[in-house]
Amino acid sequence: MSDELFPRPAAEIAPGAVHLPGRLDEQAQAALLAACRRWALPPAGLRTVRMPGGGEMSVRQLSLGRHWYPYGYADTVVDGGGEPVKPFPGWLGEWARSAVRDAVRVAGADVYGTAPGTVPYDIALVNFYGDGARMGMHRDSDERSDAPVVSFSLGDTCVFRFGTPEGRGRPWRDVPLRSGDAFVFGGPSRLAYHGVPRTEPGSAPPGLGLRGRVNVTVRAY
DSSP states (O other): OOOOSSOOOOEEEETTEEEETTOSOHHHHHHHHHHHHHHTSSSSOSEEEEOTTSOEEEEEEEEESSEEETTEEESBOTTTTOOBOBOOOHHHHHHHHHHHHHHHHHHOTTTTSSOGGGOOOOEEEEEEEOTTOOEEEEOOOSOSOOOOEEEEEEESOEEEEEOBTTBSSSSOEEEEEOTTOEEEEOGGGTTOOEEEEEEOTTOSOGGGOOSSEEEEEEEOO
16 A cells, blocks of 8 residues: 555554554545545534633544544534534444454454454544644543544654553654554553654645645544
8 A cells, every 4th residue: 555665564563552554545545535625614624622721722623423522522512613513434434443453463363352343433533733733642531432543644744652551751652654554552552642743744745635634533432
């Protein structure tokens, strides 16, 4: 799925955390980006998230299946206009399950504690990183399910900082995520802190037609 001179191999970054470079080919990237652009339209489209303390996230976001707000889920945009959230597409869940099956081949059959083909993926967050946007260290702990999280990257390359479940500080590993890459984390790393300290503006594949980075994070509620 990659035309790089030296293809990047899949790698386990931490127990249960697997980087899958080039997981989406050019056609799949274009299809996912087109879907993201449809989802970004109102109602319940791309928005700026305001945190409880009054600050705003630099990353703009939308939800599928259930609406995420700090710090929970709802069926409507409860911190906005109250619109019903857009449905989660079944094909995106199958993409996520397929990525988990590939991650199992790297991390081992027992690391996620569930059959990869049966994970009931039903929600997703779509994040848009413009120039200068970043994501602080956090963990995905608002879901009731412990199923692996699957992240797909489009557009500009980012530095993905992956730490431990114990806290936001070191140790961590910085992993470059390029357009088309997937990242799966579950099992011992399901609640690991992670973030995006920076992106590389202008590094997106020219043929994709995207300035900035889009990240689609698929989860089971």
